[in-house]
Amino acid sequence: MNMCIIGKGLPRIDAVPKVTGEAQYTVDLKMPGLLTGKILRSPHPHALIKSIDTTAAKELRGVRAVITAVDVPENLFSFYQWLADKNILCRTKVRYVGDEVAAVAAIDQDTAEEAISLIKVEYEPLPAVFTLEEAMAPDAPLVHEDKESNTTWSVQRLFGDPDKAFAECDFVVEGTYVTNQVAHTCFEVSNCIAKWDAQGRLTIWTNTQAPHTQRQEVARVLGVPKRNIRIISSYMGGGFGSKLVMDMKLPIAAVLSKMTSRPVRIVNTRSEEFTTAKARYPYTMQLKTGATKEGRILARDLKVVADAGAYNDKGPATINFASMMFGTLYDVPNMRFDGRLVYTNKEMGTAFRGFGNPQVSFATEVQLDELAEKMGMDPLELRLKNANQAGVETACGAEICGCAMTECMLAATDGIEWDTKRGKKEEGVLRGVGMANMVHTGGGGRFYGYNSAEAFVKLSDEGTVTLITSALDMGQGSHTVMAQIVAEELGVKLSEVNVLSNDTDLTPYDLGSWGSRATFMNGNAVLAAARDARNAVGEAAAEML
Structure with missing residues (x-):
């Protein structure tokens, strides 16, 4: 089909507004009476809140409102509401450095920052857990005291009989693989403006990836009917998953606006963005793979422990998705997945490109190379022998309607001259080629x-x-x-x-x-x-x- 516009190198329709500065991001918006909001955050990873004195902050010239937990709804929030575990502002306890404790609205940034410095909070520090080993110890301090342990979510999947299959394998490899916390590092930091009108309707301008679902989330945590909330997503400087789930600055700004009858803007500093805007979940993975001497993979067994940080957010959904993708890429008849999400006293995680899939794919692909080396087989050959094919239903029930995995690998390795470059050594120079596969949803799921x-x-x-x-x-x-x-x-x-x-x-x-x-x-x-x-x-x- 001949196309006149699609597939052509045409200028983007937002190119001129962006390069000329005409594009209005949330930080660029101006409106009458706009106040600056600022959040007081916990300096402790784990502590009880004994008292909060806001007197001096309220008396500061230019301050229009100061709020603590007593001024906001008590509703708990999380992406999965039945796992809700976070207050808008901490009531009795803080759980990571950066947790929201109080907030102010003032006439300008300097006044807001001074007001924050005048709020006196008495904390009683508690023992904190920073590693998964510490958090899962039998006597570990509980991040959430109403839970029986720091394990907040678990998922198990079993297909076939992995133990029997491993006994039949000629080669078995095992290993532990670790991925770290990664910040999204969007050009534009998290921000919002909240404004109530005379009819009692709330409008929020923010850089969100999902205005309609965030509208539901704001309504839920504030206890306001959805019809009374309007979300406008301004121009955005990147998201990558970080702006899917509601940030607490939205309801905080909304409460401040309600109290002052004026619009309130809250913008993260870059430091706050790195420490409070959430990140990719770190995974620790123990993986075992077994194959016959001909290269047929018979079994895989994966144990994942994911670091949730202080709150659930997207953690349960992310590890659920990882468990599904684990059994989708290759044709492996026997598989076991055991995943756990564990609280620690650190910045919480959230969605990030790949949604748990890159972590698991890293472990499985690295181990395939290790298995191939142990077998003395070309890593490409091992992957080709076990690649999914069109018309196949995998052991986990995935229906492979169309699949060009084999063709993709062959084209890629041909393009990098796999056969001639792999293993080649030059005097004084070390060069290598490698390959890895990952399959992901292409329409959201x-x-x-x-x-x-x-x-x-x-x-x-x-x-x-x-x-x-x-x-x-x-x-x-x-x-x-x-x-x-x-x-x-x-x-x-x-x-x-x-x-x-x-x-x-x-x-x-x-x-x-x-x-x-x-x-x-x-x-x-x-x-x-x-x-x-x-x-x-x-x-x-x-x-x-």
């Missing part, structure tokens, strides 16, 4: 029980096309992609397509931009809407002619 998208296309009388879509652009170019789809389908110029997005009052309900779902899910909805519009125009024209 059904973490919410379903996955759908909607879009609207409106044609004006002078020929301009307006697209209303929920596709979120975090900097990856989704709005340009959606506009290209519409322009291609309707036969108009890219410049003649206006994209309206990012506002829960305007756009249809959507799960957000994550898991590589925007182009596939939102793009197909946009394509269907554009085709409907084209057909409607054709029918109208036919009647006129």
Whole structure:
């Protein structure tokens, strides 16, 4: 099919606003009476809050509000609400350095920072746990005192009979593999503005990947009907999963705005971004793989312990997904997965590109190389012998409808000259080639029980096309992609397509931009809407002619 717009090197529709400074990020927004919010965070990894004295802060000139836990709803929050474990502001205890204790709203940044320094908190430090070994010890201090242990979630999966299969293997390798906490390091830090109007409706401007689901989360934690909340996602400087789940600055800013009857903006410092904006979950993985001398992998056994940090957030969902992907990439008939998520007194984790899959893939792919070395087999050959094929159902029940894994490996190794470069030694120079595989969802998945998208296309009388879509652009170019789809389908110029997005009052309900779902899910909805519009125009024209 010949395309005029899709696949062409055209300028992005947001390029000029961004390079000229016309694009408005949340930190650029201005509105009458805007106050600066600031959060007082815990200096201790684990401590009881004995008392909080806000007198001096409230008396400081320019301070409009000071709040502590007694001023906010007591509702607990987490991504999975039945595992809710975090207050908006800590009530009796802090669980990591950076936990939210109090907040202020003031006329400017300097006043807000001074007010924070005047809040006096009396802490009683408690023993803290920083490693998984410390957290899982029988006598470990409990991060959450209402729990029986620091293990907050577990998942087990068993397919076939791994123990019997290992006994039949000619080669078995075992190893421990560790991945570390990784910060998302978005160009733009986490931020928001909250404003209540005279009708009792809350509007929040923030850099979110999922406005509609965050609207639900804010409503839940504040105890406010969803219809009274509007989320507007401003231009975004990156997300990578860090801006999927609601940050506590949203309800904190909302409470401050309610108390002052003025809009309140809270923006992370870069230091706060690194220490409180959440990170990739560190995994410690004990993996065992067994194969026959011909290279057929018969069994795999993986034990994962993930560091949740101080709260659940996306931890349970992440380790659940990792357990599913563990059995999907290769055709292994016998598998066991045992995963645990453990609290520590550290910054909590959250979603990050790959959602637990990169950690597990790192362990399995490294061990495949170790197995191949032990067997004296080419690592490529070992992978080819066990690659999934189209039309196969794996031991874990995954239906492989289409699969070009073998073709992909052959093309990649041909491109890097695998056969000639691998193992080649040059005088004084060491060069190597390697390969690894990973399979991932390409349309988001059904973490919410379903996955759908909607879009609207409106044609004006002078020929301009307006697209209303929920596709979120975090900097990856989704709005340009959606506009290209519409322009291609309707036969108009890219410049003649206006994209309206990012506002829960305007756009249809959507799960957000994550898991590589925007182009596939939102793009197909946009394509269907554009085709409907084209057909409607054709029918109208036919009647006129």
